Each structure stands twice: as C-alpha cells, then as structure tokens.
Amino acid sequence: MFQDEIVEEIHRIREEYSRSFNHDLKAIFADLQKQQAKSGREVVNLSRKRGITTRWSGRTKDLGEDAKDTSRRSI
Known part of the structure; x- marks a missing residue:
C-alpha cells in the first residue's frame, strides 16, 4: 500500500x-x-440557524418546536 510522507x-x-x-x-x-x-483571528460561526426556510422548497429546515412546516402540500 502506498504511504504518503506528508500524511x-x-x-x-x-x-x-x-x-x-x-x-x-x-x-x-x-x-x-x-x-x-x-x-487574534476572527472566529466565524457557520452553524445553521433554526427555522430558516430553504430557497427552493419553501420548507423549514431543522424544524424545531416552534418552527412550522411551510410546504403547500395537502396531507
């Protein structure tokens, strides 16, 4: 098996x-x-925020207790 020196x-x-x-x-x-x-570098939080709707489906991602489903489908 190949072993990379850097790895x-x-x-x-x-x-x-x-x-x-x-x-x-x-x-x-x-x-x-x-x-x-x-x-001293700036730390950026890239975590997803709860209740943000997706661009194309209109559904709420990461549904939490207070987030609602915004899809237009009937059940």
Whole structure:
C-alpha cells in the first residue's frame, strides 16, 4: 500500500501533540481554545440557524418546536 510522507508526518505530529496532553481531550480542547484566542483571528460561526426556510422548497429546515412546516402540500 502506498504511504504518503506528508500524511505520515501529520499523523506523527498529531500523535505527539495528543501524547503531550496524555490523550486528554478536555486538555487538548482547552489548549486549542487558548491558541485560538491568542491568534487574534476572527472566529466565524457557520452553524445553521433554526427555522430558516430553504430557497427552493419553501420548507423549514431543522424544524424545531416552534418552527412550522411551510410546504403547500395537502396531507
């Protein structure tokens, strides 16, 4: 099987980083948040908003408790 040197290097670096936190996801997440805050870059939230209708169907996406179905089909 073909092994890409770049992919292998990424896997090695990721493993070393995880090992430095004893594979503790909470500690890794806290470190990544700290790095993000330190970077000064703007963080953009790309999550979908609830109750937004789709452009073509007119149906409400991600129907929540208070969202209604706006389709014109009769049941």
